[in-house]
Structure formats: structure tokens, C-alpha cells
Amino acid sequence: MARTFFFPYTLKPMKFNILIADDEDSGRNSLKILLEKYFWANIDSLSFSNSFEDAKEKLIANQFDILFLDINLNGSSAFDLLVYIPSSTKVIFVTAYSDFVTRALRIKAFDYILKPIKVEELSNCLDRLLCEYSDIAKLGHLQIKERGLTKLLKISEIIYLKGDGPYCTFYNSTESFTTSRTLKSVLPDLGNAFVRIHKSYIVNRDFIKGHTNRKLFLLNELCLPVSRTGLKNL
Numbered sequence: 251m252a253r254t255f256f257f258p259y260t261l262k263p264m265k266f267n268i269l270i271a272d273d274e275d276s277g278r279n280s281l282k283i284l285l286e287k288y289f290w291a292n293i294d295s296l297s298f299s300n301s302f303e304d305a306k307e308k309l310i311a312n313q314f315d316i317l318f319l320d321i322n323l324n325g326s327s328a329f330d331l332l333v334y335i336p337s338s339t340k341v342i343f344v345t346a347y348s349d350f351v352t353r354a355l356r357i358k359a360f361d362y363i364l365k366p367i368k369v370e371e372l373s374n375c376l377d378r379l380l381c382e383y384s385d386i387a388k389l390g391h392l393q394i395k396e397r398g399l400t401k402l403l404k405i406s407e408i409i410y411l412k413g414d415g416p417y418c419t420f421y422n423s424t425e426s427f428t429t430s431r432t433l434k435s436v437l438p439d440l441g442n443a444f445v446r447i448h449k450s451y452i453v454n455r456d457f458i459k460g461h462t463n464r465k466l467f468l469l470n471e472l473c474l475p476v477s478r479t480g481l482k483n484l
Contacts, residue, residue: 264292264380264383264384265292265293265294266292266293266294266315266316267294267295267297267312267313267314267315267316268285268293268294268295268296268297268314268315268316268317268318269297269298269299269305269308269309269312269314269316269317269318270282270296270297270298270299270318271298271299271304271305271317271318271319271320271323271328271331272298272299272300272318272319272320272323272344273300273301273320273322273323273324274320275300277320277344277365278298278300280366280367281344281367282296282298284367284369284372288369288372288373288376289376292376292380297312297314299323300324301323301324301326302323302324302326302328302330302331305319305323305331306331306334309331309334309335310334313336313338313339313395313398313430314339315338315339315340316339316340316342316379317335317339317340317341317342318342318344319331319342319343319344319345320343320344320345321343321345321347321350322345322347328343329350329353329357332357336395336398336399336400337399337400338393338395338398338399338400340360340379341354341357341359341360342359342360342361342362342363342375343359343361343362343363344363344365344367345362345363345364345365346364346365348364350362360375360379361375361378361379363375390404390405390406391403391404391405392405392408392436392439392440394420394427394429394431395429395430396427396428396429401427403420403422403427404422405440405441405443406443406454406456407422407423408420408421408422408440408444409421409422409423409453409454409457409468409470410451410452410453410454410457410468410472410474411433411436411444411451411452411453412450412451413432413433413450413451413452414450415432416430416431416432417429417430417431418431418432418433418436423470433446433449433450433451433452436452437452440452443455443456445480445483445484446479446480446483447461447466447474447475447476447477447480447481447483447484448474448475448476448477448480449477450475451474451475451480453466453468453474457469457470461476461481461484462476463476463481464476466480466484
């Protein structure tokens, strides 16, 4: 059975957006059942594609952490999807064909699982995947995606975050990074050093110079608004 891994800063398990691309109903359903049984605590979203074109559209429109991919999608090769898959997405081939293992490894696929899926094999794959993500978290970094690229931000160097609907921007002393996550979803991953002072702002306590009832001043002389709830949080 796959283990549940937690971020070292919180008691929340790591959550993943997952896409299963398989042209057979039985293939999608069997993997869905196994994931919901052994990996449920780590699933943020679970999406499905039954054709090459549908998988292509979903990969262009969304960001997935894990892609379970069959080799043959209605006569089209799954390898032709590679151009639409960002390097940050872990590709796990799940197929009845054993002939493409070498090719899959050459394109740095995370794993190659043969059908019918063996629970132990899938569990070992998920354990290794969780360990890899856990190692990143333990280094005190936050993994974000910006324009299809995965970046590691050192948490202690993040000064503040600004939210804008489904997006948020991270600011450190030299750069800013925007990702398609809400402030609410990011806050648990940051740790106790961060506090939400406003519906649009989260700040690192280590960079706070002082505050009034309505304004917060950072060490870099930046001034941010403080809401009533934010004042209570402070």
C-alpha cells in the first residue's frame, strides 16, 4: 500500500492533480479504483481522457502533476503528446505493450507499468514519487509552476504573496513569480512564519517592520493593507 506523505511544515498531505489518458474504459476505471483506494489522501483532482486529442486539449489547458499514459490512444502514439507535457509532470506509462520501455526511459518517464496492473507495482511507483516530492519539501523549498515551468522557491526568502483570483504572485528581494494557485491553497504549504493580513496578501513575519490598524510596513519599506481579520491574525 502506498504511503501518505506530509509537508514538513504542516499536517496536510501533499496533493496532486492527476490525469489518466487511456482509450479503454476498463483501463481508466481500474486505475481510478486503485488510486482512490491506495492514494486517496494525496489526490487533489483526478481527470480522464479517452483519446489523443482530448488528452492534448487537457494538457494544454491544465497543469497536471502526474500523468498516467497508455502507449496507444485510438491508434495515435502517446509519445506524440510529449511536446505538450511540461517537464514538471511525472509521466507514468501504463500499457499492455512491453516493447517501449527503453524509449520511455530515454524520455525520462518516471515509471513504466504493464497491464494488468499489479497493486504492489503501482504502490512502489507511488511510494517513489512521494519520496521524491518529500525530499524537495524537506529542503525548505516550495515547488510552483510558472508558464509550464517548475520552479523551486526558498521559503525563507519569500517576503510576501499577492493574490489575484485564481493566481498568486510570490515576491522575494529580487524577483517575482506568478502561479495558478489561490492564496488559500498556498498558505498551508508555507509554514507558521507566514500570516494572511488581507484577502489579497500573505506576508513572512520575519520581514515585518511594524503595523498600524490598517497598514503593515515591511523591512523593504513596502506598505501593505491590513484587514480586520488580518489584524487579528497578526
